[in-house]
Amino acid sequence: MVSSSVTKPGTLSSLPDTPTTSTPRQRTDSQSTTATLATTTTRSSARTTRSSMVFVVTALESIAASKDARKRKALLDSTQRALSAIRGAQGDASQIDPEIMFEPLNLATDVSTVSVVVTALDCIGKLISYSYFSAPPPGAEGVEGQRQRAPLIERAIDTICECFQGEATPAEVQMQIIKSLLAAILNDKIVVHGAGLLKSVRQTYNIFLLSKSSPNQQIAQGTLTQMVNTVFERVKVRLASKAARSGSSKTSLVNGTAEVQSNGGDDTPTANAGNETPTIPEPEIPAEKDSQPKMTLATFENNKSFDDAQITDTAPTTVSKAKPVSAGKQPTRTSSGHDIPSITVHGEGSEVLSTDEEEEDEIYAKDAYLVFRAMCKLATKALRPEDVVDARSQGMRSKLLSLHIIHTLLFNHSTVFASSQSTIKNAAQSAPTQFTHAVKQYLLPVLARNASSGTPRVFEVSAEIFWLMMRELRSHLKYEIEVCFREIYLPMLEKKVAPGWQKSYIVHHLFGRLAADPKALVEVYLNYDCGRGMENIYQRIIDRASRIAGEPVAVTATMERAYIDSAAKQHGGMHDWREKGTLPPSLATASMAGGQNAGLTDFADFPQEYALKMQGLECVVKTLRSLVSWAQPALADNALSSLTVDGDGRGSIDDLRDSIDTRGGEPNGTPSIDGAPFDSTSISTPPILAEDDPAELEKVKQRKTALNNAIRQFNYKPKRGIKTLIADGFISSNDPKDIAQFMLSNERINKKALGEFLGEGDEENIKIMHAFVDAMDFARTRFVDALRRFLQSFRLPGEAQKIDRLMLKFAERYTSGNPSAFANADTAYVLAYSVIMLNTDQHSAQVKQRMTPEDFIKNNRGINDSADLPEEYLRSIFEEIAHNEIVLDTEREAEANRSTGPQPAPGGIVSALANVGRDYQREAYAAASDEMSNRTEQLFKNLLRAQKRGGADGATTGGGKAAGAGFLTASSSKHVGPMFEVTWMSYLTALSGCAQETQNQETIALCMEGEKLAIHIACLFDLADPRTAFVQSLAQSTSLYNLPEMKARNVEALKALLEVAWEESNVLKESWREVLTCISQLDRFQLISSGVEEGAVPDMLRQQTGPQQQLQGGPRGAQLPRRPTQRAPQSGSVYQTNIAEEARDAAMVRVVDRIFMNTANMSGHAIVYFVRALAQVSWQEIQNSGQSENPRTYSLQKLVEISGYNMLRVRFEWTKIWEVLGQHFIDVGCHSNTHVVYFALNSLRQLSMRFLEIEELPGFKFQKDFLKPFELILANASQVAVKDMVLRCLIQMIQARGDMIRSGWRTMFGVFTVAAKEPYESIVNLAFDNVTQVYNERFGVVVSQGAFADLMVCLTEFSKNMRFQKKSLQAIETLRSSVPKLLRTPECPLSQHAVAAIGRKSMDEPQAEGLPKQPSRQSQEEQFWFPVLFAFHDVLMTGEDLEVRSRALNYLFETLTRYGGDFPQNFWDTLWRQLLYPIFMVLKDRKAVNHEAANHEELSVWLSTTLIQALRNMISLFTHFFEGLEYMLDRFLDLLALCICQENDTLARIGSNCLQQLILQNVTKFSPVHWEKIVGAFVDLFARTEARELFSAATAGSGYRRESEAANGHVPDPTVSKSPNVLTGASAGDDVNGGMPASNALRINGLGEETPTLNGDGRPDVLSARSLSLSDQDREVSPVPSKQSELEDFATPTSSKQQAPVVVTAARRRYFNQIITKCVLQLLMIETVSELFNNDAVYASIPSHLLLRLMALLKKSYHFAKRFNEDRELRTRLFREGFMKQPPNLLKQESGSASVYVGILLRMYRDDTDERAASRPETEAALIPLCSDIIASYIQMDEETQQRNIVTWRPVVVDVLDGYIGFGEDEFAKNVPVFAPLAVGLMGRDMGPELQRAVQTLWRRICEVQLGISAEKIKEVMPPPRSVEAPMSPHATVVGSRKSSKGR
Helix, strand or coil, rough: CCCCCCCCCCCCHHCCCCCCCCCCCCCCCCCCCCCCCCCCCCCEEEHHHHHHHHHHHHHHHHHHCCCHHHHHHHHHHHHHHHHHHHHHCCHHHHHHHHHHHHHHHHHCCCCCHHHHHHHHHHHHHHHHHCHHCCCCCCCCCCCCHHHHHHCCHHHHHHHHHHCCCCCHCCCCHHHHHHHHHHHHHHHHEEECHHHHHHHHHHHHHHHHCCCCCCCHHHHHHHHHHHHHHHHHHHHHHHHHHHHHCCCCCCCCCCCCCCCCCCHHHHHHHEEEEEEEECCCCCCCCCCCCCCCCCCCHHHHHHCCCCCCCCCCCCCCCEECCCCCCCCCCCCCCCCCEEECCCCCCCCCCCCCCCCHHHHHHHHHHHHHHHHHHHHHHHHHCCCHHHHHCCCCCCHHHHHHHHHHHHHHHHHHHHHHCCCCCEEEEECCCCCCHHHHHHHHHHHHHHHHHHHCCCCCCHHHHHHHHHHHHHHHHCCHHHHHHHHHHHHHHHHHHHCCHHHHHHHHHHHHHHHHHHHCCCCCHHHHHHHHHHHCCCHHHHHHHHHHHHHHHHCCCCCCHHHHHHHHHHHHHHHHHHHHHHHHHCCHHHHHCCHHHHHHCCCCCCCCCHHHHHHHHHHHHHHHHHHHHHHHHHHHHHHCCCCHHHHHHHHCEEHHHCCCCCECCCCCCCCCCCCCCCCCCCCHCCCCCCCCCCCCCCHHEEEEEEHHHHHHHHHHHHHHHHHHHHHHHHCCCCCCCCCCHHHHHHHHHCCCCCCCHHHHHCCCHHHHHHHHHHHHHHCCCHHHCCCCHHHHHHHCCCCCCCCCHHHHHHHHHHHHHHHHHHHCCCHHHHHHHHHHHHHHHHHHHHHHHCCCCCCCCHHHHHCCCCCCCCCCCHHHHHHHHHHHHHHHCCCCCHHHHHHHEEEEEEECCCCCCHHHHHCCCCCHHHHHHHHHHHHHHHHHHHHHHHHHHHHHHHCCCCCCCHHHHCCCCCCCCCCCHHHHHHHHHHHHHHHHHHHHHHHHHHCCHHHHHHHHHHHHHHHHHHHHHHCCCCCCCCCHHHHHHHHCCCHHHHCCHHHHHHHHHHHHHHCCCCCCHHHHHHHHHHHHHHHHHHHHHCCCCCHHCCCCCCCCCCCCCCCCCCCCCCCCCCCCCCCCCCCCCCCCHHHHHHHHCHHHHHHHHHHHHHHHHHHHHHHHHHHHHHHHHHHHHHCCCCCCCCCCCHHHHHHHHHHHCCCCCCCCHHHHHHHHHHHHHHHHHHCCCCHHHHHHHHHHHHHHHHHCCCCCCCCCCHHHHHHHHHHHHHHCCCCCCHHHHHHHHHHHHHHHHHHCCHHHHHHHHHHHHHCCCCCCHHHHHHHHHHHHHHHCCHHHHHCCCCCCHHHHHHHHHHHHHCCCHHHHHHHHHHHHHHHHHHHHHHCCCCCCHHHHHHHHCCCCCCCCCCCCCCCCCCCCHHHHHCCCCCCCHHHHCCCCCHHHHHHHHHHHHHHHHHHHHHHHHHHHHHHHHHHHHHHHHHHCHHHHHHCCCCCCCHHHHHHHHHHHHHHHHHHHHHHHHHHHHHHHHHHHHHHHHHHHCCHHHHHHHHHHHHHHHHHHHHHCCCHHHHHHHHHHHHHHHHHHHHCCCEEEHCCCCCHHHHHHHHHHCCCCHHHHHHCCCCCCCCCCCCCCCCCCCCCCCCCCCCCCCCCCEECCCCEECCCCCCCCCCCCCCCCCCCCCCCCCCCCCCCCCCCCHCCCCCCCCHHHHHHHHHHHHHHHHHHHHHHHHHHHHCCCHHHHHHHHHHHHHHHHHHHHHHHHHHHHHHHHHHHHHHHHHCCCCCCCCHHHHHHHHHHHHHHHHHHHHHCHHHHHHHCCHHHHHHHHHHHHHHHHHHHCCCCCCCHHHHHHHEEEEEEHHHHCCCCCHHHHHHHHHHHHHHHHHHHCCCCCCHHHHHHHHHHHHHHHHHCCCHHHHHHHHHCCCCCCCCCCCCCCCCHHHHHHHHHC
């Protein structure tokens, strides 16, 4: 016989096979074949075998009777021996040697008679089925002999297989071969492993391919499928047994200890069979390691994740026997219907793991591995070109069958691939490898080579395999799945040349099923979109599907119906093998007649684009369904119970994956087994680990988004992007190496932007560019290849200088890596430049005449250090560049995606005939696929190179650990929110676009469902922008803004919107606005369609382009697509009748009513949003109604309705509702349309009446808040009628519900308070009458309900209404009478104290008996006294009528004086803080006091009347309650200081006078502590009035002036230029001490010309600005410089007068005026001290040390003034800068302070009281030095230039001398050395009469005391006194001194 191992394309014979020949059989693998020792067969088995001997005898007899037996003696003899043995054993098969039985059957298969061969094969098959070949015969050869021979079962399989001789084999023999091999494989008592198994599978596969019989092909296909299923089913059973053993031995699956994994060190590269080059293991690279090369499709074909060099197809055929079935156990059944061995579960005390069991598990696993590997290798084989177009070819059928078998195995036996128990070992590994990890090196190339196939059937099965990987193995193939999406399926959708059926299949079957699987969808998002360095797979899928769904396609209704019918047919059948895992479709030759496109969608009746669009829409909606499903909290709660066996016997693999956290990097997986027929309770249910922490993953996602944004920023502004990347930590530092490494490793960097950045000439850019190039390794690389790689990393910029810099660095880097390549780096530089130019020349469309090779060679002569490069080398470069352009892969790919294929070049009829039959689109797609393949291959080479350099450290880990590294299993429903948030705009675009384009009801329903689901998700996760956008989209789709255009789709949208409003009522929030707007428009439509004239029902949207206008917080960037432009409503518009009827339908009305009635069931949070939105819609209706007599009040009516529904809510919720409702009623009540206002007020009154029926407990204020709108409506309404109606509504409520009013009284009085301010007499009278009535009849009720303060406020406002003085005076008198009435009212607690005083009979009758009192946290004083007093204070402060204000002031202090004795101290504090002190707060407003305010005239009157009287009343109040208020002394002093320190002259004098009165009236009550405070106040006053700025004003003046002048444009201040001398107070001819009119020419106190200045007692102001003038310079001042001046000045005296005036800005003038004011106030303080201590009581009361402290202030003032006066340069500078019109000085301050100081100290010195005497030394120490200084300064004055100073100081000197003369003899004598020289000095000056007398008296006293000369002798020699004309009185007292001084 001819051997069956004839090589056929696509057959299994191409795999390692056992050669077969006819005779003799030479077994190549018999030496390695081993047989497993059989166990003892059971008796039942023997009986079965004995009974089956009948068919053996029949077969042998038939063979013996055949012609072939007679021809072949060996056959006849062996047949006779076998028959004899059977007869001798009497049918007992156990006594028969199987070899004797097998020998005739084996020989019979070699004959040529078909019937004999069939009989023999049939008998062999039956013997195998009965396990006859399972045991050795009795008395068989020894063990050694058994080892030398193959097992009988293997030889039987060889015999069967060798009967197939290719295509010539008879069909009957083929059929019998299939049956016998199937019997051998399905026998579970003699299980065949290894080579025998593979031979059976291979031969069945060959029969399928080579047989010409279609039935045999189909049977072979089914048999093959059954065989491989059996192999994997046995593995599943073994896994169940293994899991049971692990569970019984207390190896917890939950803790993962049963999962045997290899460590990282065990997975080292090993040599492949026949190849000494080690392979790099598959890189399981975590996405976080950006430096690692990225996985590509090429990785799939080159990686070897598992070294299977020792697992070959020629492995020994191993036979395993079934174990005895335990008693009481029934054997289970497999899918093949045959018995399988039962599983024995070890007890507690048994051995943990059986070594034999483990070895047997390994045998079964290797069987599955070998079968799967064989199928993968077959599926990976490339098709010949002729096979691609011929669906019946063997190559195509082989590929399809292998792909289908792979699909079947993955579908039905996913447990074998996914289970952590499923492991396999190789010879080099001691630790097992997880099964998927072992087989993926063969599985992934299947996808890589078939997934993008242009053959529909191949593409379809490949896609289904990928889906199974996605569904079942995604935790093991995380990175591989990402590559498939990134490089195969997503790019296909973007390529225009890709066939439509491919796109349709991807969207419909892959994306659609992924979208329908909630768990898979969420896990895609978690592992890819939230994974660092991973592609955003979920986002890209949704974006692409939405883009497809949103593409506009022109179709007719017929086409839409055809598509729906076609889709229904597809869903009805032809997908069993995909969805149910049944047998694949027949691949027999006859069945393949349908062609390549059989089974795909027929696009004949509708456009292919429309089908794709609808599939995209379905995908989008499925995604939303899945998100909603996963978002349900029940899923998370039921996660533990989800591990159940499905109806088809398979468990859900979704819940079995190992979950390995990317954050920790360690596996926390829990192995699990499902789908096996064993007791599921034997395995513990693994807990769902909460590793998918939403918060952490959101951080990762945000980090990833931040990286993308930073890269996007770099692509737009590279330098700014670099800063952002460094700042956010994506680049570790600003080191150029770190930046360059990031640029090299990140593929999202825009190559063009990178090229421009690297080419910049800045130093930093150059450093980064050098680091960038240095990071590349060009060693041992061809020059052109190196240049290509270099130019692939960025896009070459267009500027020549940038190119030059880049090429220089490239040349340097290349020559450093290849030193022997060229003579020097210049060669590489020039050649690189030349190649770039060549590339442009050869491939640019703008070049007309292209370069030739000779031109290129010529251009490069002599570049290699003056030598030529080889011509062949340059020519090869030219050819390479000409045929392979240097272009960025990304640009080439983008161009391929955009292009639609090559177009035929115009060439006439010849060219046209040559192009007939060409499919340009297919050619373009094939070219694009090749380009993608080449690119991925190159990337994989880079990956391998990088791994070799790094030694593959960490690139992978062993076994199952690596299989799921970094995979997160979804369990939390919180992921849905972020998922929806990143894609909602895509959903919106797809759904809204489709809904607006179609009229098909099914499509509309699908869109509406999608929008409802999207809104549900947005509401569930509180995503404001998506929710708003989708609700707006749905509202727009209703077309209620354009009623004539409404169609059925718009009605469906309206129904959907109403359904959303019902279902999502608690979470719609701000989106209620759109819903309620549509309901309002629906009501309008119903009215119009029922016959109401359209113009009578205003359209609330007529001024808008859509419902979303005037909304706040709309979606950012949400562009709602293709909204129709609104048309202006036209009268007589025609509406579609059916649409109008449907809008008026009772069901529609019920839905709307149900929405409003449902508000009572809404949450407290949601009802507020609803009410707010309804109020907004109501206001919009009213606004658009204008002044119509029939305004639209639909929503306003609904507001009243829902108020009634919700009024019984808990008060906490109702309060928030009423905040919105009340404000809306206020707005409506203030509308200009009275019809609207009346309706609103009537509605509000009815609601209020109903609300007042509800009892209000004490302490609450619901009534107060509820009635608040009445107050605000009254305040804001413009019509008198409206105001009147508001008041009458309240009056009606008081009359009808007065007994139920509690906190509402406060709002009632608030309304009357507003009415009190009205300018309408009728309103004021009506309100006052009602207030008076309540005051008289319900005063006790008002007091008990805590509204007394509101009543007082109300009466206060009536008092302040100046338009109606009569009512104002009545109100102020009512206020005054309220105090005694309050004390008579039993409801007031104060009345208890008044009973004793006025008697109980005088008390009023109680009015609030039985009413609960409102609780109050205020004291009785604050609750009752304060409102009355504050009422007087308010009228006093803000009343405009002088009479009312005066009464208020009197009543305020009258009440305080009469009742204040009982006030506690804390209440006095409150009164001071809130009533008394605020009266004078106006003094802190400088503008108001200076009458710069707008109402300065009224304020002036107030200051001159009310304020002065109030200040005096304050002093009186303090004096009256001194014992109770003495602790407030410092406060009163602060108040007086505030008055004194005013720029207003009048206030300053009043304050000074009141300060004196305070001290004088209480001087006898003051203690030393009080005097401490008083002196402290003087210290503060002197400090605050000291003009320290005089010394800095000129120093900083020049710069300041320049600034001010520049700012003011050098414009002189008109107020300054027109005023008299500012500081001198006189013109040139005025006398220094002359009087000045009180008209206030200084303008520093703000008084007008007519304003009289009053002293504290009403006397004319004597302390005018003139009397406090700072200047002592007179008109006689000589222009000649002083003696101290060293500068010559020869100018005429008139030159200064002719000098131009100094320009002073307004700001500078204000600053100068403030300084002047301080000087004036300092003089006032000196005068105050003088006048105070002229009073004997004051002088006697103050302690000496405090008096001395006070004198120190005068001394300081004296020295300050003297220092300034002596600084002539400073004064001159101030004069020149415009401070004054003459040089200023402080002569009056200097002389005045010295005079008062000397006078008081002299009085203290002469005082003989004990206290003063005790302080005399301190007094003397303070007095004598200053006196000496005064006289010495006087002596130094120049009589010519300082005449006025001399005149000023002469009285002071006289006072000093007189005081000294009055000393006692001892004190006088002690100070003679001080004063005698001074007297001598005085005698040298021209002295006046008084000074001369004083000097004479001094010398006389000196003579008496020092010389002992008697007074009589001195008198004798003294001349008689001269008579003087106007003699001066002696300065005996201080006051006299000051008065004389002033008189002069």
